[in-house]
Amino acid sequence: MERRNLLKLPLAAAALTLAGGVALAQEAEKKVIGVSIPSATHGFMGGLNWHAQDTIARLGKVYPNIEFVLSTAGDAAKQVSDIEDMLATRNIDGLVVLPFESEPLTDPVKQVKAAGKFVTVVDRGLSEEGIEDLYVAGDNTAFGRVAGEYFRDNLPAGAKIVVLRGIPTTLDNERVEAFQAALQGSDKEILDMQHGNWNRDDAFKVMQDYLAKYPEIDAVWAADDDMAVGVLEAIAQAGREDQMVVVGGAGMKDIVKRIMDKDPQLPVNVTYPPALISSAIEMTALRFMSNAPMAGRYIIGSQLITPENAEQFYYPDSPF
Amino acid sequence: MKRIDLHLLGPLVALVGLFILGALLNPAFLAPANLSNVLARSAFIGLIAVGMTFVITQGGLDLSVGSMAAFLAGITIMAMNALAPFTGENWGTILIGMGVAMAGGVLAGFVNGALITRARIEAFIVTLGTMGIFRSLVTWLADGGTLSLDSGLRTLYRPVYFSGIGWITWPIIVFAIVAILGEWTMRHTRFGRHVEAIGSNDRVARYSAVDVERVRLMTYVLLGALVGLATILYVPRLGSASGSTGVLWELEAIAAVIIGGTALKGGRGRVWGTVVGVLILSLIDNILNLADLVSPYLNGAIQGVIIVLAVVLQREKRSAE
Structure with a gap:
């Protein structure tokens, strides 16, 4: 009282x-x-x-x-x-x-x-x-579609893609369905899709297992930059950095910085601010x-971050 | 005697079975690189689970270890980043970081143990409390984001997780040494016998002039130290810590201990069983990723079934004894 x-x-x-x-x-x-x-x-x-x-x-x-x-x-x-x-x-x-x-x-x-x-x-x-x-x-649909379209238009014919999914939710489903739809009918192949739960450690493990399982991987859709960090580490461990590109998502500052610096492993990113x-x-x-x-x-909208426009998506003060 | 043998061998049989299953499903499973990955990943939970075996055997429990690992990783990274400008990017700085992790682990374990044995609060409650405290602290320290190690230090520190003797990397070596020392301590030292005695009947132990509270406290300190050691191996892997580091590690460690044949109510500890339990859990994960057996939505269910099954098999055999 x-x-x-x-x-x-x-x-x-x-x-x-x-x-x-x-x-x-x-x-x-x-x-x-x-x-x-x-x-x-x-x-x-x-x-x-x-x-x-x-x-x-x-x-x-x-x-x-x-x-x-x-x-x-x-x-x-x-x-x-x-x-x-x-x-x-x-x-x-x-x-x-x-x-x-x-x-x-x-x-x-x-x-x-x-x-x-x-x-x-x-x-x-x-x-x-x-x-x-x-x-x-x-825009979750666009988030998946933009990444899918990038792969469709930029990977060589017959390229093999592995996907890391987030925590099982409708949001994740929307993204993945749009991604698959964008690649539908193209000559690119999705090898596997497992859940990395938007978590660095889980993504690291899943990517290690992908690398053990598939001798040829051309591209990884990590769908989230936290997962991309784990994925990059697993690829470095296997020494296969120059074999595949990694596309994350959401525009983490460290990843955006590397895109700005034209890192060949990280050609683009998709925003989900x-x-x-x-x-x-x-x-x-x-x-x-x-x-x-x-x-x-x-x-x-979800936009494609490229080395040309990366600067406008770079927030050095944000913790993410 | 024969029955006891069977009972002891239960988890080992399951492990061998998983190995054969993995090899049949995908030839890549037996490649040294894959086995090295699986063993190295197991090391964090493995070290923690060895410590957890002592805590559970004396009749206690520690739910805070996952959060504690995240918190220790956080302060270790912050300490090294803060020191780097003064001490330089060298092994000295990293050794200080390692010291911070170990000291922090011992201290955190001591706080848990002291609250349980001196303030006489239930272990479940104390560690549930510290679980929340450590988790919040690391989120707060990271300002809700991620704490990352400076890249110079990271390059230097990285081999601690990724290199070793051939494909037997350092985490595997450390895990093996700790497992052997743990088994020896449980079987052949006074401390180990006291832990088992307290777990089976703490009153009898007290009447037998065992310093029950001290031994209990020591198990939590030991566990804290092993969490610190796990942190030392974890930090070089991704060089970062956040609020989502080490989530549910405590339950994985407890599950590994129970699968290995240690009784949840205490009194009987089996460190080598715990090691087998940790490997079983890691292998399930690995095989599910390699094999496309079921929808990834069901991975958790398969693990759950195997955990329950492992314990059920042991129960039946125990009642037959």
Whole structure:
């Protein structure tokens, strides 16, 4: 009970300030935006966490009237509790959520919407359509297709490709299906597809086994730069660096740097920017701070990073 | 006597069976390069599992080892990166890094052991707690990303994982030495006998003037030191550590110990069995990757079936004794 009262103190102070500046009341009204994302369990999510914190710090200065509440969750159940807490105790006006899993988060986010709040869903869609006001996501189909098309157009005829898949999820399926579709009917062959779980160590093991199993491999689709790091190490161990190219994904800074430096082993990369959380937070903030319409679906395309354009995808300060 | 022999040989028979299966499915399986890969990969879990054998045999448990390895890898990398400008990119710096890993491991094991034996908190609870603490610490140190070793040091350090005597690389050699020393310690030293005595009945052990708490504490310190040693071999492989390093290593190590014939309730430890258990787990993984037997979605299920089966077979034989 005591805590409740304490929480009310700043609100009371804010109310007094509001009463003071009557003319500015509309602008000075404090808005609270909740941001709920999965915790930094792997490289990509680490980058996403960094961009979220970075954006919140920056926007906090630009819009003093917006207060951000950031929470990170290690599993879906914790994320549901976080969102319930935001609604019950922090009185949020808007919610930016990257669902840990679609199914379990659908109902809690629906409750937020039902309470009349503005909802932005990031990257992983909810399992029911029409709940969110704004949907911001990367393009998983394009992510797979761009890599597939690169292989189709640039590898020699009869080239043999091995694939490392991520954690078994719909997202991974979309990417892989698009990749296969892009290679459909071409003269390139996919030898094998195993799960490296977006993890360096797992990818290292899977690639070691590929190298033991197949005497001829011309290209590796590592589908993620964390996996690409493990793959490169396994290839170096086998001394087969000059036999195959590796295409990762998501644009990790070390990999982008090597593409900039024209490393023959890493010709290209495909973007799936962790900074998409920044787009989502910025647009949600704009919803409250401007008249610009912010609704609908905003899909960030997956682009091919080549040595020519790599510089614009290089963020040396990001941890990813 | 004959029955006991059969019972002892159970895991070994399974290992030989897997070898034959692997060789039949893909000739590349028996290539030295592949066997070297599998053995070297087994070394991390193997070293940890040898330590875990002592902890489980005295009736304890340690869930924190995977997170501990990630944390130790993190501080080792940070220490070497921080020192490199002063001490230079040489073996001295790497030796200091190795020292950090070992000292950190011993200290972490001591903290676990002290909380369990001095503060008398359940081992499961203590190590569940430290598991979360180590995991969070490494994520925090890495700022949610990945800690990477400076490339100069990495080039120098890399051979510790990848080279050795011919295709018998250093991790394999270290694993073999630790396994032999572990087996010898369990069988032929007072410490080993005390560990087994405490695990089968700690009261009787206490009445027999065994310093129960001290021996228990020592098993956790030993395990911590072996996690440190595993870290020393792990860091040169990819030169990085992150929040996803060493995930579920604790359960793999525990599974290997149990497959090897050590009783989960304590009292009977078998280090060589643990080694066999570790190799079985690594071989399953390797064979599934080499053979396309089932959908990769089912790899975990196959491992699960084999773990349960291995333990079930031992149970039946034990009741027959």
